[in-house]
Amino acid sequence: xxxxxQFRAWQSITTRWDDNDQYGHxxxxxxxxxxxxxxxSHLIHMGALDPAESPIIGLVVESGCRYHAPIRYPExxxxxxxxxxxxxxxxxxxxxxxxxxxxxxxxxGHFAHVYVDRVTRRPTPLxxxxxxxxxALT
Amino acid sequence: xxxxxQFRAWQSITTRWDDNDQYGHxxxxxxxxxxxxxxxSHLIHMGALDPAESPIIGLVVESGCRYHAPIRYPExxxxxxxxxxxxxxxxxxxxxxxxxxxxxxxxxGHFAHVYVDRVTRRPTPLxxxxxxxxxALT
Amino acid sequence: xxxxxQFRAWQSITTRWDDNDQYGHxxxxxxxxxxxxxxxSHLIHMGALDPAESPIIGLVVESGCRYHAPIRYPExxxxxxxxxxxxxxxxxxxxxxxxxxxxxxxxxGHFAHVYVDRVTRRPTPLxxxxxxxxxALT
Amino acid sequence: xxxxxQFRAWQSITTRWDDNDQYGHxxxxxxxxxxxxxxxSHLIHMGALDPAESPIIGLVVESGCRYHAPIRYPExxxxxxxxxxxxxxxxxxxxxxxxxxxxxxxxxGHFAHVYVDRVTRRPTPLxxxxxxxxxALT
Numbered sequence: 001x002x003x004x005x006q007f008r009a010w011q012s013i014t015t016r017w018d019d020n021d022q023y024g025h026x027x028x029x030x031x032x033x034x035x036x037x038x039x040x041s042h043l044i045h046m047g048a049l050d051p052a053e054s055p056i057i058g059l060v061v062e063s064g065c066r067y068h069a070p071i072r073y074p075e076x077x078x079x080x081x082x083x084x085x086x087x088x089x090x091x092x093x094x095x096x097x098x099x100x101x102x103x104x105x106x107x108x109g110h111f112a113h114v115y116v117d118r119v120t121r122r123p124t125p126l127x128x129x130x131x132x133x134x135x136a137l138t
Numbered sequence: 139x140x141x142x143x144q145f146r147a148w149q150s151i152t153t154r155w156d157d158n159d160q161y162g163h164x165x166x167x168x169x170x171x172x173x174x175x176x177x178x179s180h181l182i183h184m185g186a187l188d189p190a191e192s193p194i195i196g197l198v199v200e201s202g203c204r205y206h207a208p209i210r211y212p213e214x215x216x217x218x219x220x221x222x223x224x225x226x227x228x229x230x231x232x233x234x235x236x237x238x239x240x241x242x243x244x245x246x247g248h249f250a251h252v253y254v255d256r257v258t259r260r261p262t263p264l265x266x267x268x269x270x271x272x273x274a275l276t
Numbered sequence: 277x278x279x280x281x282q283f284r285a286w287q288s289i290t291t292r293w294d295d296n297d298q299y300g301h302x303x304x305x306x307x308x309x310x311x312x313x314x315x316x317s318h319l320i321h322m323g324a325l326d327p328a329e330s331p332i333i334g335l336v337v338e339s340g341c342r343y344h345a346p347i348r349y350p351e352x353x354x355x356x357x358x359x360x361x362x363x364x365x366x367x368x369x370x371x372x373x374x375x376x377x378x379x380x381x382x383x384x385g386h387f388a389h390v391y392v393d394r395v396t397r398r399p400t401p402l403x404x405x406x407x408x409x410x411x412a413l414t
Numbered sequence: 415x416x417x418x419x420q421f422r423a424w425q426s427i428t429t430r431w432d433d434n435d436q437y438g439h440x441x442x443x444x445x446x447x448x449x450x451x452x453x454x455s456h457l458i459h460m461g462a463l464d465p466a467e468s469p470i471i472g473l474v475v476e477s478g479c480r481y482h483a484p485i486r487y488p489e490x491x492x493x494x495x496x497x498x499x500x501x502x503x504x505x506x507x508x509x510x511x512x513x514x515x516x517x518x519x520x521x522x523g524h525f526a527h528v529y530v531d532r533v534t535r536r537p538t539p540l541x542x543x544x545x546x547x548x549x550a551l552t
Contacts, residue, residue, distance in 0.1 A: 014290045016313040018156075018165040022211075022465050024328050027156040028474040029450060032443035037292040041350045051436050052300050060442040064478030072328075074317040151428045154451040160327050162466050166336040167312060170305035175430040179488045189298050190438050198304040202340030212455045294432075294441040303432040 003105050007080025007096055008137040011038035015073040025070035031107050032063055035095040038079035039111060048133040056124045058091070058113035065109035069099075076100045083137040089123040090114045091134045141243050145218025145234055146275040149176035153211040163208035169245050170201055173233040176217035177249060186271040194262045196229070196251035203247035207237075214238045221275040227261040228252045229272045279381050283356025283372055284413040287314035291349040301346035307383050308339055311371040314355035315387060324409040332400045334367070334389035341385035345375075352376045359413040365399040366390045367410045417519050421494025421510055422551040425452035429487040439484035445521050446477055449509040452493035453525060462547040470538045472505070472527035479523035483513075490514045497551040503537040504528045505548045 013034050021027040043049035043058075051057070071077060078098045085092040092112040096105035117124050126134075151172050159165040181187035181196075189195070209215060216236045223230040230250040234243035255262050264272070289310050297303040319325035319334075327333070347353060354374045361368040368388040372381035393400050402410075427448050435441040457463035457472075465471070485491060492512045499506040506526040510519035531538050540548070 012290065013292070014288065014313075016289070016309050017316045018159050018167060018309055018312065020160040020327070021156050022158040022160065022162050023471055023473070024160050027450075028477060029156060029443050029446035032446055033292050033294055036294065036441075036443060037290070037349070040293045044350055051296070057437055059437070060481055062478075062480045063442060064476075066476050067474055073313070074320055149428075151430070152426065152451070154427070154447050155454045156447055156450065158465070161333055161335070165312075166339060167305050167308035170308055171430050171432055174303075174305060174432065175428070175487070178431045182488055189434070195299055197299070198343055200340075200342050201304060202338075204338050205336055211451070212458055294435050294443060296436040297432050298434040298436065298438050300436050305432060 003096060003103060004080060004098070006082060006094070008082045009042050009080070011041050011079045012100070013037060013077050013079055015071065015075055015077060017073055020073045025072050028065070028067060031065050031067070031097050031109065034077060034079050034097055035063070035081070035109050035111050036060070038081050038095065039093055042081060043130070043133060046133045048130040055118055056115045056127065057118050058115050060111065061090070061114045062112040063109065065107050067107045068104070069106045071097070071099055071106050077106070081137065083134045084110065086126070086131065086134055086138070088125050091126070141234060141241060142218060142236070144220060144232070146220045147180050147218070149179050149217045150238070151175060151215050151217055153209065153213055153215060155211055158211045163210050166203070166205060169203050169205070169235055169247065172215060172217050172235055173201070173219070173247050173249050174198070176219050176233065177231055180219060181268070181271060184271045186268040193256055194253045194265065195256050196253050197259075198249065199228070199252045200250040201247065203245050205245045206242070207244045209235070209237055209244045215244075219275065221272045222248065224264070224269065224272055224276070226263050229264070279372060279379065280356060280374070282358060282370070284358045285318050285356070287317050287355050288376070289313060289353050289355055291347065291351060291353060293349055296349045301348050304341070304343060307341050307343070307373055307385065310353060310355050310373055311339075311357070311385050311387050312336070314357050314371065315369055318357060319406070319409060322409045324406040331394055332391045332403065333394050334391050336387065337366070337390045338388040339385065341383050343383045344380070345382045347373070347375055347382045353382070357413065359410045360386065362402070362407065362410055362414070364401050367402070417510060417517065418494060418512070420496060420508070422496045423456050423494070425455050425493050426514070427451060427491050427493055429485065429489055429491060431487055434487045439486050442479070442481060445479050445481070445511050445523065448491060448493050448511055449477070449495070449523050449525050450474070452495050452509065453507055456495060457544070457547060460547045462544040469532055470529045470541065471532050472529050473535075474525065475504070475528045476526040477523065479521050481521045482518070483520045485511070485513055485520050491520075495551065497548045498524065500540070500545065500548055500552070502539050505540070
């Protein structure tokens with residue numbers, strides 16, 4: 001099975017000059033920007049999140065990444081995401097960061113959101129639309 | 139006159155591993171992060187701005203920077219700021235980014251805020267407290 | 277004349293979750309990342325620069341930007357670049373940052389590179405290939 | 415036992431305006447910048463790494479973080495680091511990111527470097543000085 005088959009939705013992301021650190025490759029922290037951006041873009045495009053207005057928002061409570069191969073600006077990347085676990089108020093994603101067109105991931109990660117009330121920041125059950133959108137990624 | 143004498147308030151800022159780009163020095167865009175952070179920290183510490191609550195907020199409408207010498211992580215920097223011009227709704231700053239302890243600036247810049255209503259984003263006269271705080275930097 | 281007609285080469289750039297600052301729009305410093313990335317991508321794709329190997333490299337000595345309208349992640353942007361001035365060792369660009377498909381720029385900027393020897397960091401005349409590539413952008 | 419007692423070396427890091435994302439707190443990816451910066455600063459200050467010259471360099475092969483509480487610019491942070499495991503060519507760190515003066519960590523993470531030859535990027539045994547410096551953090 002191709003590594004790409006493990007993911008259910010994809011976002012293309014362009015790398016930037018300053019993503020490359022002193023060692024000439026994309027800095028490790030940037031991969032989390034890619035994964036965060038891919039997850040939220042998907043939720044926004046699917047109508048499951050409005051970062052400026054939604055009454056509940058997703059806070060990252062855990063993340064992790066394994067790095068397999070370097071990525072170098074100006075190579076574009078493709079981020080694949082899928083949902084591993086859906087709780088009452090939480091969603092855990094897995095993600096793969098691929099150089100555009102590559103079969104093998106440069107990095108694989110995970111990422112857990114807990115949904116909270118925007119104002120009180122107390123955990124809140126997932127709204128129906130969000131639950132439907134993330135269920136489609138399992 | 140020392141270059142440092144041109145500035146009225148100072149913020150110390152630590153550099154980060156990923157500030158250094160592929161050429162081994164702090165990337166040009168990071169200097170704007172430093173200046174923006176120095177200006178806003180001063181306003182917050184002086185009680186002239188609460189980024190989460192203030193009814194008016196400052197939007198950057200113009201910025202510029204000249205780069206004289208490289209800075210390299212892990213060197214810490216000191217950012218000096220002063221106010222060049224105060225308008226009805228706007229404040230223009232000049233800033234110098236110095237390697238800690240250096241007499242000459244690694245970069246000098248400017249930075250203009252226009253204050254707007256947080257919700258409507260329409261220009262709004264500077265509140266008294268803000269006007270007092272920035273007047274003290276001229 | 278459309279604002280877009282002022283530019284000679286274009287790069288599409290995706291915005292990221294963390295580009296939006298506390299005010300819910302792309303932070304001012306990020307526009308410099310966009311412009312820097314657009315300029316260098318063009319030079320790399322045209323064979324005028326290899327950031328890891330070229331004997332000479334371009335250092336930013338001046339930059340500036342005027343902000344006309346907000347950009348908000350996840351909106352993608354298009355960066356137009358053109359060359360304003362070519363010196364013995366330097367190239368000055370103008371740039372426009374547009375929300376994808378918009379006729380009017382969200383921001384317009386400029387950006388000057390001085391080319392230096394990678395090791396000595398002393399100014400060096402532009403190599404022929406680079407001079408040809410930037411001349412085509414005037 | 416205080417959470418702070420788990421760490422052997424400390425770095426103070428200033429937060430920046432653009433560290434706060436749209437939700438008004440430091441973005442999750444920034445915590446990795448903090449940890450990476452704290453680890454490398456320590457190695458550089460102790461003479462165990464020269465990022466521009468060392469014949470071997472440390473590449474991040476794995477990282478992870480759990481987020482317990484928000485941090486908000488302009489709060490400064492203190493990053494504690496300690497070494498969990500030393501292999502032939504690798505070092506695994508644990509890290510805690512604390513708001514300055516707080517007893518409890520806002521986030522706890524881990525971070526594994528594999529040391530490779532700068533040119534060939536093949537794993538290489540830790541040099542003696544580096545081994546001594548990281549051993550002192552266990």
